Amino acid sequence: MSFFARNKFKIILGVITLFFVIIMALSSIPKNSSGFVGNFFGMLISPVQKCVNKVVSSTEDFMVFILNMKSYEKDNEKLKDEISSLYTEVRETEDLKKENETLRNMLELKSREVEYDLVASEIIARESDNWYCIFTLDKGTNQGLAKNDSVITPDGLVGHIYEVGKNWSKVITIVDSTSSVGAVLKRTGDTAIIEGSLDYQNENMCKLTYLSKNANITEGDYIETSGMGGIYPSGLYIGRVKEIIADPNGITQQALVETAVNFGDLRQVFVIRGEITE
Amino acid sequence: MKSFLHYLFFIILFILQTTLSKYISFFGVFPNLLLVYVICLCLIFSDVKSIILATVAGLALDLYGGIVIGFNALFYMYFSLATVYFGENFFRGRRAVTLLYTAISTFLYEIIYYVLFFAIWNRGGSFNNVTYILFMEILCNTIFVLPIYSLVRKTDVSGFRLSK
Numbered sequence: 001m002s003f004f005a006r007n008k009f010k011i012i013l014g015v016i017t018l019f020f021v022i023i024m025a026l027s028s029i030p031k032n033s034s035g036f037v038g039n040f041f042g043m044l045i046s047p048v049q050k051c052v053n054k055v056v057s058s059t060e061d062f063m064v065f066i067l068n069m070k071s072y073e074k075d076n077e078k079l080k081d082e083i084s085s086l087y088t089e090v091r092e093t094e095d096l097k098k099e100n101e102t103l104r105n106m107l108e109l110k111s112r113e114v115e116y117d118l119v120a121s122e123i124i125a126r127e128s129d130n131w132y133c134i135f136t137l138d139k140g141t142n143q144g145l146a147k148n149d150s151v152i153t154p155d156g157l158v159g160h161i162y163e164v165g166k167n168w169s170k171v172i173t174i175v176d177s178t179s180s181v182g183a184v185l186k187r188t189g190d191t192a193i194i195e196g197s198l199d200y201q202n203e204n205m206c207k208l209t210y211l212s213k214n215a216n217i218t219e220g221d222y223i224e225t226s227g228m229g230g231i232y233p234s235g236l237y238i239g240r241v242k243e244i245i246a247d248p249n250g251i252t253q254q255a256l257v258e259t260a261v262n263f264g265d266l267r268q269v270f271v272i273r274g275e276i277t278e
Numbered sequence: 279m280k281s282f283l284h285y286l287f288f289i290i291l292f293i294l295q296t297t298l299s300k301y302i303s304f305f306g307v308f309p310n311l312l313l314v315y316v317i318c319l320c321l322i323f324s325d326v327k328s329i330i331l332a333t334v335a336g337l338a339l340d341l342y343g344g345i346v347i348g349f350n351a352l353f354y355m356y357f358s359l360a361t362v363y364f365g366e367n368f369f370r371g372r373r374a375v376t377l378l379y380t381a382i383s384t385f386l387y388e389i390i391y392y393v394l395f396f397a398i399w400n401r402g403g404s405f406n407n408v409t410y411i412l413f414m415e416i417l418c419n420t421i422f423v424l425p426i427y428s429l430v431r432k433t434d435v436s437g438f439r440l441s442k
Contacts, residue, residue, distance in 0.1 A: 016333070016355065023348035052341060059293050125341070126296075130307050130411045131391065177407075198407035202306035 046124065046168040050138055053124045057267065116233075118270040119143050121151075124168070133176040133201045133263055139271065140165045148231045150272045156237040156260030157181070157225060158269050169271075173263055174238065175201040182228035183208065183238060190215035191226050194238055194257060204263055205242065208255040215253060217244060223257050233272065283433050284319060284331055291315050291426075292338055307411055309418035311426070312339060313387060316354060317380050318423065318430040320361035321369050332358030349394070353387065373427065380423045384416045 004011060119139055126135035139145055141164055151158040151171050159173035172179055179196040192211035200206065211217060221241040227234030239259040247254045294302070295311045302309060316332040336354030340347040361379070369375055392408060 013359075017352065020348040020352040020355075024346050024352070027347040052338070056293055056296050129310070129391070130388075130415060198411065202303070202308075 043166055043168075046136075046138065046165075050122075050124045053122075116270075117273040119145060119273050120268060121145075121169075121271055122268055123266055130202075131177075131198070133173040133196070135171055135173070135266070137161075137169045137171060137269065137271070138167070140167045140169050142166050144273050145169050145271055146274070149274075150232050150236065151269050152236060152272065153261055153266070153269050155262075156239060157232065158261055158263075158266070160231050161271065171269075173201075175204060175206055175259060175263055177201060180229075181232055181238065182226040183223050184226040184234075185211075185215065185217060185241075186222040186224050188216050188221075190217070191228070192223075194223065200256065202264075204259045204261070206239070206257050206259060208241065208257050209252065211253040211255070213250075213252055217241060217253060217255060219243065280433055281327060284327075284430075287315065287429065288312070288331060288335055292335070304414055304418050307414035307418060309422050310384065310387070310415065311422060312336075313354075313384065314380060314419050314423045314426050315430070316358055317361055317383055318376065318427045320358045321365040321376060321379065322371075322427075322430055322434055324362045324365040324369075329355065329358045329362060353390065357383065357387070373424070376423055376427055377420050380419050381416050384419045385412060388412050388415060 121137040121139040121143075123135045124138045137145075137151075145161060145164055147161055147164050149161045149169075151160060157174055159171050159176070159179065161169045162172045163170040174181055174194060174196060176196040177198045181194040183192050183194040184190065185192070190212055192215075193209050195207045195209055197205075197207050208217075208223065219241050223238040223241065225232040225234055225236040225238060237260055239257045239261075241255045242258040243256040245254045245256060291311045295308070312335045316328075316335055319328045319331060333351055333355040336350035336352070337348075339350040339354075361383075364379065388411070
């Protein structure tokens with residue numbers, strides 16, 4: 001009996017192992033501005049991920065539809081009430097905006113309105129374990145996206161791109177335990193850092209740290225990006241203070257922040273493309 | 279027919295794990311249904327088909343959102359090989375063994391994952407959090423292994439493995 005016939009199983013196992021090791025090596029190459037190999041691999045994987053995601057999200061939609069069928073009528077009534085109160089708010093905001101513009105013109109101040117170049121993108125894959133909160137988008141450098149571009153939804157800040165290929169990009173969310181964002185308390189202007197934590201990432205919460213001991217923080221305070229750190233532009237809404245927690249060192253203050261974005265239900269996001277024009 | 283059923287269960291559990299895990303989470307920790315399924319399959323059938331399905335399951339997890347593509351495929355392949363060996367020599371159809379094997383496997387899987395992706399690459403995570411996630415996931419998986427085990431066992435029409 002030949003060597004190959006005798007060791008068929010071991011040879012097959014060895015070949016498969018080698019194949020996966022090569023794939024692992026290729027996919028772990030840092031892909032800031034992806035090289036040819038990394039990009040090629042990402043381009044091959046991306047359509048498959050898109051397909052799997054379509055099947056998975058359609059099934060989820062169907063199941064959620066069945067589960068929530070009873071509550072639709074109540075939700076409809078609630079939403080109608082919300083719409084009418086929002087109409088009133090919009091009218092008031094329009095008046096305030098006009099007044100603000102007039103006063104700014106009188107004082108000859110530069111407009112603070114920020115215009116973002118947004119790219120709508122779909123989430124095609126996400127980590128399904130208990131350690132990370134990272135996902136893959138269906139857009140990449142072909143659509144003008146780059147590493148460190150901020151990712152948002154109409155609700156608030158999602159995270160930033162940490163790796164990008166031709167037709168895909170990977171996003172690290174603000175609730176991930178490896179993420180930190182420069183933040184500011186909107187009411188008082190005090191600066192702090194928003195950090196993701198393994199403890200809270202599945203509950204859509206982050207930790208607010210390095211806040212001055214003298215800062216006047218209360219539950220319900222709005223938190224925005226401060227613009228410090230070079231990744232996120234200033235003024236992106238992050239969330240609200242849910243609970244003030246004791247800092248073990250007593251030098252600074254800490255708090256739990258409930259993010260405006262529900263990371264479990266995210267499907268579509270917007271990427272702020274290129275440099276910010278303020 | 280048996281293989282078709284096994285792949286059908288795999289697809290259902292894959293979709294459950296990737297989309298509806300938030301509905302079946304215990305205090306914010308998700309069970310690893312595919313790992314549990316692979317354990318049951320390899321213990322009950324102990325054949326090459328189970329190893330192939332396990333590898334496909336790992337690859338599917340990698341493609342859906344793996345940080346390093348190929349890690350789960352490789353892990354599931356070697357893990358299923360070990361489980362098949364264990365199934366052939368020590369299992370004998372005892373549920374208590376399945377529970378214990380699931381708990382140990384979950385612990386090993388998560389520890390390897392943690393060491394590879396956090397400790398070596400210095401990506402954070404305090405001891406308390408890691409212990410909490412490990413404990414809760416072991417608890418979740420051992421709870422889910424019983425219904426999944428019964429389901430897989432029903433497909434063992436020949437009763438070949440369990441009568442051994």
